[in-house]
Amino acid sequence: MAKNKDLQPYWRPNVRISGTLPDIKVVRTDFIVNFIAFALVVITGVFLLQREYRTFVLNRAIASIQAQIAGSEADNDANIELDTRFRDAAEYVIDLQNFYRAPFRPYEVIAEVTRAKPQDILITSLSFRENVEQKSKEMSYSIVVGCEVPELTILNAFKSTLAESEMLNPENYVTTVVESFRAKSEQSGIFPCTINVSIKPPEKASKKKAKGAKDDD
Amino acid sequence: MTISSILDKFRQYPLAWVALIIWIVIVATIFLRNDVLGSLEIKENELSTRLRLIEGNAVSSKNLDLQTDELRESVDAMQERLFVAEKRAINTDYLYSFENDYNVEISEVTHSLAKDPSHVKGGPKELSQHSAIIYTLFLSTDYGGLMEYLHSLYHSEAFMRIGDMSISSSNTMKSNTEKLQVRLRLLVLSEEE
Numbered sequence: 001m002a003k004n005k006d007l008q009p010y011w012r013p014n015v016r017i018s019g020t021l022p023d024i025k026v027v028r029t030d031f032i033v034n035f036i037a038f039a040l041v042v043i044t045g046v047f048l049l050q051r052e053y054r055t056f057v058l059n060r061a062i063a064s065i066q067a068q069i070a071g072s073e074a075d076n077d078a079n080i081e082l083d084t085r086f087r088d089a090a091e092y093v094i095d096l097q098n099f100y101r102a103p104f105r106p107y108e109v110i111a112e113v114t115r116a117k118p119q120d121i122l123i124t125s126l127s128f129r130e131n132v133e134q135k136s137k138e139m140s141y142s143i144v145v146g147c148e149v150p151e152l153t154i155l156n157a158f159k160s161t162l163a164e165s166e167m168l169n170p171e172n173y174v175t176t177v178v179e180s181f182r183a184k185s186e187q188s189g190i191f192p193c194t195i196n197v198s199i200k201p202p203e204k205a206s207k208k209k210a211k212g213a214k215d216d217d
Numbered sequence: 218m219t220i221s222s223i224l225d226k227f228r229q230y231p232l233a234w235v236a237l238i239i240w241i242v243i244v245a246t247i248f249l250r251n252d253v254l255g256s257l258e259i260k261e262n263e264l265s266t267r268l269r270l271i272e273g274n275a276v277s278s279k280n281l282d283l284q285t286d287e288l289r290e291s292v293d294a295m296q297e298r299l300f301v302a303e304k305r306a307i308n309t310d311y312l313y314s315f316e317n318d319y320n321v322e323i324s325e326v327t328h329s330l331a332k333d334p335s336h337v338k339g340g341p342k343e344l345s346q347h348s349a350i351i352y353t354l355f356l357s358t359d360y361g362g363l364m365e366y367l368h369s370l371y372h373s374e375a376f377m378r379i380g381d382m383s384i385s386s387s388n389t390m391k392s393n394t395e396k397l398q399v400r401l402r403l404l405v406l407s408e409e410e
Binding site for chain 1: 229230232233234236237239240243244246247250253254257258260261264265267268271272274275277278281282284285288289291292295296334335336339340341342343344345346347349360363364367368371376378379380381382383384385386404406
């Protein structure tokens with residue numbers, strides 16, 4: 001017995017009922033639990049109220065907009081009808097613009113060729129033709145001038161003048177001028193010749209290339 | 218966990234339990250009414266867009282009635298100047314009538330039933346409300362007469378333009394008085410066929 005006392009000298013029976021003991025922590029557990037629960041309710045409640053208020057505001061706004069729309073519906077229908085009438089009428093004018101749309105008129109081409117003609121050149125024929133490009137579905141134009149020249153240098157000068165002509169180089173078109181001639185006539189001493197002026201929309205590939213070259217500059 | 222132990226816990230934290238029940242109710246309400254706010258926002262957005270459109274229409278339509286009336290008058294006047302495809306004799310006679318006013322001798326006028334590729338649907342100069350009648354004209358004139366005649370075609374009562382043109386001379390075009398042989402492909406705006 002004496003030996004047992006020496007082995008466990010400080011042990012005492014615990015007779016406390018812990019549930020009945022007072023809470024002596026600095027912040028009591030009751031308070032923390034209640035505080036957290038209350039805070040959760042308040043936060044969630046505020047969130048709900050905020051949403052409900054937004055719903056209320058939206059309902060009021062919707063009612064107001066619906067009233068405005070209802071008030072202006074008749075006017076709007078009249079405006080739409082008027083706009084349709086205007087567009088219908090405008091289509092006729094657009095047709096007229098489309099009908100005449102061209103970079104130049106044939107009589108302007110004749111005048112330009114006549115103006116560009118050197119004195120020693122004789123024009124024997126002139127043709128003007130418009131075409132629809134198969135691929136791009138855009139308009140292209142060709143002008144063929146039949147002529148006679150005593151010297152090929154005159155033909156070259158005529159070609160250069162046509163190639164530099166502002167009228168024959170319209171915007172958004174590429175103009176190429178090619179001359180050809182036959183053997184000199186032994187009797188008259190003149191060269192029968194032809195100048196082909198081709199005015200076409202630029203091909204897409206060359207458009208890109210030209211843009212790239214511009215960027216490089 | 219028995220009922221008595223749950224009741225013990227409830228007795229221990231009654232406020233927290235009540236708060237928990239309220240919280241569950243609030244969360245359930247938020248969850249159930251979640252779609253209401255979303256759909257109201259979408260509806261408000263749609264209605265606002267519509268209202269802006271209506272207001273935009275009202276601004277765009279200011280004085281549009283006057284402009285429409287003016288445009289309609291111009292279109293009506295324009296329609297009166299159109300060729301009617303069925304009136305072939307009248308049309309041909311109109312083309313010959315230029316001989317009286319200009320120094321040209323028209324030897325032939327032929328009416329083609331073909332459609333010009335530039336004015337068909339999908340063409341570069343598509344006509345939606347009209348058609349284009351094609352005529353081929355053979356004429357002879359001198360340089361001055363030709364220039365006057367061609368200019369007059371573009372400024373005449375009917376809406377006309379030249380599609381193709383070929384001018385030739387038996388001699389060279391040495392002088393302004395030399396006779397030129399001219400072939401024209403003339404396009405005349407007409408009522409839609």
